[in-house]
Amino acid sequence: MTVMYCVHCGKGVADADHSRCAAPQSTLEPPRYCAQCARRMIVQVTPSGWTARCSRHGETTSRDDPAAAR
């Protein structure tokens, strides 16, 4: 999967400032935007993980490759 958009702010990975998205605080945030289309996802956090659903690209979870999720 190609990561085109930042999962924390939804902007293009190449064409925006993501310094805030890279701050320590972001490690406490599940992904909020789809990495493929930047749609805002429906995210459910549970005690041991999270599930994020894009209406177009389906579900990613904390069990998936963290690199793909971030």
Added chain:
Amino acid sequence: MTAAPHQVESAAGEQGILAVAREQVLERGVGLSREQVLEVLRLPSGQLQDLLALAHEVRMRWCGPEVEVEGIVSVKTGGCPEDCHFCSQSGLFPTPVRAAWLDIPGLVKAARETAETGATEFCIVAAVRGPDTRLMSQVRDGIKAIREDGNDIEIACSLGMLTQEQVDELVAMGVHRYNHNLETARSNFPNVVTTHSWEERWDTLQMVKDAGMEVCCGGIVGMGETDEQRAEFAVQLAELEPHEVPMNFLIPQQGTPYEHLETIEGPDALRIVAAFRLAMPRTMLRFAGGRELTLGDLGAEQGMLGGINAIIVGNYLTNLGRPAQADLDMLNDLTMPIKALSDTI
């Protein structure tokens, strides 16, 4: 004649407010007053370690060595009509959080995973002003399903402001504790929330208490409040006599009015923890959200040795925590026993 506080010296060599606290809080179990809490909050940093040590002694004397472990889950996330300025779940701010409902199987699974960590407490939370019939029936069905799963973990709820009828329903469902945070000092509340009042929250807490449920009530520090307001908040909580006080440290959330606030410094967070312990010697004081960012691993340990006797493990409602096992290992290293379910029945 009583000596002025700054002239007092304790057997432990402490002076001033620490000596006063040793005699008043540790020996007699009487929480500090507002003025005294403020003195603690203003102690020079050179006395922080002594303060934490005393708070730990107070906790051990009046609460004991056990640590209550809890997991929490959001059954209804986001889209809340209220405007609590710290909250990413308010529908009034442009935050990235979208509304979501957790289904019953998901709730049962979350409760099971929580119980598997050794936690004795599971809190079901919803981002609402107060529950409607849909939410009440979801909670009722959820609790029934958790029990049918063979899980006897204690169940708490946090569903916003309640009517008397809803309080009675929750008692009938077997909810033993209710969380409703006053969030901040009464004098600071209008700066933080404008869609409801501190007094409305207080009323729900009184109903919960009168119905015999355990009251869980705390708040968030780092929302621009002054030391005076922190002291004010500590004694306002003490007046409520809650069973539990969860302490959160603000994580500035994207899109909220508090997005650009600085997180508070670790030493300040520890000082506040200890001050709250000295204001409420017998209350369960829980580390809740934000400790990962504010305190890190070392600071969390210092907090456990500075007045805290309960933790939330795993993730929070919309934010992630560190893995539950990391906290369980920490308790093991500190040789602090985890409170067992049998103790609570």
